[in-house]
Amino acid sequence: MKSKILDLIDFDKVNTLLEGFNKSTGFVTAILDLEGNVLSKSGWRQICTQFHRVNTETSHRCTISDTVLAGKMKKGDDYHFYKCLNGMVDVAVPIIIKGEHIANLFSGQFFLEKPDITFFIKQAEKYNFNKEEYLKALNTVPIISEDRVKVIMSFLLNMTNLISEITFQKHELMELNDALRSNQERYRLLLENSMDAILLTSTEGTILSANKAACDMFQRTEEEICKLGRNGVVKLDDPRLAVFIEERKRYGKAQGELLMIRKDKTVFPVELSSSLFMDQDGIIRTSMIIRDITERKRVEEQLIEAKEKAEEANKLKTEFLNNMSHEIRTPMNGIIGFSEMLDLPDLSSDKRSYFAKIIKNSSLQLLRIIDDIIDISILETKKEKLNETEFCLNDFLMEQFSIFNLKSKERNIPFYIKKAFHDNQSYIISDKTKLAKILGNLLDNAIKYTSSGYIEFGYYQEEKNLVIYVKDTGIGIAPKNHRIIFERFSQGDKDISRKYGGLGLGLSISKENAQILGGNITLKSEKGTGSTFFVSLPYKPGKTNKANVSVSSTNELPKTKPVILLAEDEEINYLYIEALFEDKKYRDFKLVHVKNGKEAVDYCLNSDDVKLVLMDIKMPVMNGHEATRLIKSKLPDLPIIAQTAYSAESDKEEALQNGCDNFISKPINKEKLFGLIKEYTKVG
Numbered sequence: 190m191k192s193k194i195l196d197l198i199d200f201d202k203v204n205t206l207l208e209g210f211n212k213s214t215g216f217v218t219a220i221l222d223l224e225g226n227v228l229s230k231s232g233w234r235q236i237c238t239q240f241h242r243v244n245t246e247t248s249h250r251c252t253i254s255d256t257v258l259a260g261k262m263k264k265g266d267d268y269h270f271y272k273c274l275n276g277m278v279d280v281a282v283p284i285i286i287k288g289e290h291i292a293n294l295f296s297g298q299f300f301l302e303k304p305d306i307t308f309f310i311k312q313a314e315k316y317n318f319n320k321e322e323y324l325k326a327l328n329t330v331p332i333i334s335e336d337r338v339k340v341i342m343s344f345l346l347n348m349t350n351l352i353s354e355i356t357f358q359k360h361e362l363m364e365l366n367d368a369l370r371s372n373q374e375r376y377r378l379l380l381e382n383s384m385d386a387i388l389l390t391s392t393e394g395t396i397l398s399a400n401k402a403a404c405d406m407f408q409r410t411e412e413e414i415c416k417l418g419r420n421g422v423v424k425l426d427d428p429r430l431a432v433f434i435e436e437r438k439r440y441g442k443a444q445g446e447l448l449m450i451r452k453d454k455t456v457f458p459v460e461l462s463s464s465l466f467m468d469q470d471g472i473i474r475t476s477m478i479i480r481d482i483t484e485r486k487r488v489e490e491q492l493i494e495a496k497e498k499a500e501e502a503n504k505l506k507t508e509f510l511n512n513m514s515h516e517i518r519t520p521m522n523g524i525i526g527f528s529e530m531l532d533l534p535d536l537s538s539d540k541r542s543y544f545a546k547i548i549k550n551s552s553l554q555l556l557r558i559i560d561d562i563i564d565i566s567i568l569e570t571k572k573e574k575l576n577e578t579e580f581c582l583n584d585f586l587m588e589q590f591s592i593f594n595l596k597s598k599e600r601n602i603p604f605y606i607k608k609a610f611h612d613n614q615s616y617i618i619s620d621k622t623k624l625a626k627i628l629g630n631l632l633d634n635a636i637k638y639t640s641s642g643y644i645e646f647g648y649y650q651e652e653k654n655l656v657i658y659v660k661d662t663g664i665g666i667a668p669k670n671h672r673i674i675f676e677r678f679s680q681g682d683k684d685i686s687r688k689y690g691g692l693g694l695g696l697s698i699s700k701e702n703a704q705i706l707g708g709n710i711t712l713k714s715e716k717g718t719g720s721t722f723f724v725s726l727p728y729k730p731g732k733t734n735k736a737n738v739s740v741s742s743t744n745e746l747p748k749t750k751p752v753i754l755l756a757e758d759e760e761i762n763y764l765y766i767e768a769l770f771e772d773k774k775y776r777d778f779k780l781v782h783v784k785n786g787k788e789a790v791d792y793c794l795n796s797d798d799v800k801l802v803l804m805d806i807k808m809p810v811m812n813g814h815e816a817t818r819l820i821k822s823k824l825p826d827l828p829i830i831a832q833t834a835y836s837a838e839s840d841k842e843e844a845l846q847n848g849c850d851n852f853i854s855k856p857i858n859k860e861k862l863f864g865l866i867k868e869y870t871k872v873g
């Protein structure tokens with residue numbers, strides 16, 4: 190501390206002052222610290238500089254005199270006279286700064302009365318000084334009256350006070366500066382280390398400073414932010430902004446959520462606290478503390494979504510229970526009611542079997558509900574296991590086809606199947622039971638939700654997947670319901686579920702089963718235009734597959750082959766004829782399948798390859814008679830052979846009248862068919 194204060198004294202200036210003082214008064218001076226180190230000196234006497242301060246012993250005495258004797262000042266003394274150990278008179282004035290005695294200003298090296306020469310002669314002898322020179326130097330030491338000394342001393346005293354005061358002020362100023370600097374540093378650290386962005390702006394919106402967090406948040410340098418101004422970082426069309434500004438104007442501060450813009454133009458939500466304050470120059474400024482709340486908002490949204498989901502699930506469960514009660518009661522009423530009626534005494538056998546059929550159907554309906562609920566419970570335990578075996582996909586699909594063909598027939602909806610692989614090549618490894626459950630649900634729905642048009646199902650390979658699809662031309666599903674219908678207990682539009690019934694479990698069971706098989710179910714549908722459900726599974730070909738037999742789809746034969754066009758709406762009949770054509774002998778033809786008379790006409794009129802048409806008579810959209818007339822009117826030489834289930838002579842005649850060249854009745858005889866083909870095409 191002491192040395193620090195001493196450092197503050199400008200000794201160069203003090204020296205100049207003391208030298209001037211020495212020249213004008215003849216008084217020598219020095220400033221020594223409390224350890225006796227000389228900090229400044231002027232005009233010292235020869236006797237001191239050439240003798241007393243040169244010899245080691247006398248010099249040591251000088252130090253003792255300067256420290257010990259000078260230090261013996263009584264408290265409150267302004268100055269202190271003493272005789273130094275080398276015989277001179279000295280006077281010390283304490284330099285006190287901030288109440289602390291830190292140094293002494295010395296004057297002296299004079300006598301108040303004539304000196305005792307013998308003392309100095311002895312001293313010269315003792316310390317081996319050149320006596321003559323020593324006494325000569327002694328002679329130059331002035332003898333000064335005490336009164337004069339006192340005047341000089343009071344001047345020196347004033348001077349030391351002045352030095353003290355200046356030093357004190359300098360010290361205080363430095364301390365103030367230090368405090369200011371550390372204050373500023375603390376403030377800077379606070380700004381720089383704040384996790385929130387902090388902007389200082391003028392009331393007009395100029396940004397005066399931006400901290401590091403602000404630069405990170407806006408992805409800009411401080412310079413860029415300042416150049417942009419407040420309007421460049423705030424989303425101005427946010428309706429909350431005007432309210433925020435109004436509140437800040439009214440209360441001097443405001444807090445709220447707004448939107449801001451990054452350099453890459455992305456908009457993000459922030460929480461902003463802003464207040465008006467007056468700076469050191471009396472100018473009103475605005476501080477803005479900004480926190481990016483993107484993450485918080487995301488979590489909030491997730492929570493809201495989860496809450497809505499939970500509420501929706503709850504609602505669905507209630508709806509499910511209501512539905513379930515209705516779905517169970519309906520078949521139960523049927524079973525109980527008709528069982529009682531079976532007991533009626535005069536019941537005809539026709540009625541009895543009709544009631545028994547109703548009871549059976551109601552029981553099956555009930556069984557399906559129980560199955561679905563058991564399935565859901567098993568799926569919920571996540572204990573459902575895969576049971577993969579190798580099987581022929583074509584055979585498996587044909588089994589499904591036969592089951593659902595009966596149901597579609599009941600509703601008078603044509604049902605088609607499309608197979609991509611030859612039977613020999615269609616072995617796959619998968620879980621047959623689960624696949625049957627999935628397709629069963631999809632086909633049930635297709636039939637349930639389709640009242641006109643057709644249903645088609647089949648499969649194809651897509652890279653490493655096998656895609657089995659079920660397509661219908663039914664009521665369709667609005668895209669907004671595409672996700673929800675796969676959730677448990679969920680049924681899409683309420684008016685539809687009211688009309689068609691059901692529990693909303695089938696698709697969720699199917700989807701979960703498809704996922705257990707390593708695949709998924711997706712959907713393409715629009716309201717009113719039908720739906721196609723795609724079950725994609727990892728394609729695992731079976732070992733039984735025969736090497737590279739050409740695919741069964743006749744459509745994939747080379748184009749140059751003559752085309753036999755088969756117009757047939759019944760899938761089973763098409764499959765039968767397709768199978769006949771697979772015989773090696775008849776591979777010279779390409780069999781093309783169309784599903785009604787209109788398609789047959791379009792195909793014939795737009796293709797040069799058709800060599801013969803096998804025309805079914807009873808078909809949807811346009812029947813075989815009309816199609817034949819239209820084709821023959823444009824292509825009279827194209828042979829058309831009618832094929833129909835009606836074998837009466839009149840049918841044959843009607844067909845011939847409409848332009849058919851010949852006639853074959855169903856069930857089709859293989860030899861007869863190919864005989865006719867050979868006859869009319871001259872091929873085979």
Ligand code: ADP
Pocket residue numbers: 630634635638661663664665666674679680681682685686690691692693694695696697720
């Ligand atoms: P459910 O048929 O018992 O209601 P699902 O889970 O099988 O339950 O189907 C859920 C909902 O999906 C049905 O209520 C229906 O709205 C819709 N849906 C399913 N399949 C079809 C389809 N082929 N055509 C139109 N809507 C369908």
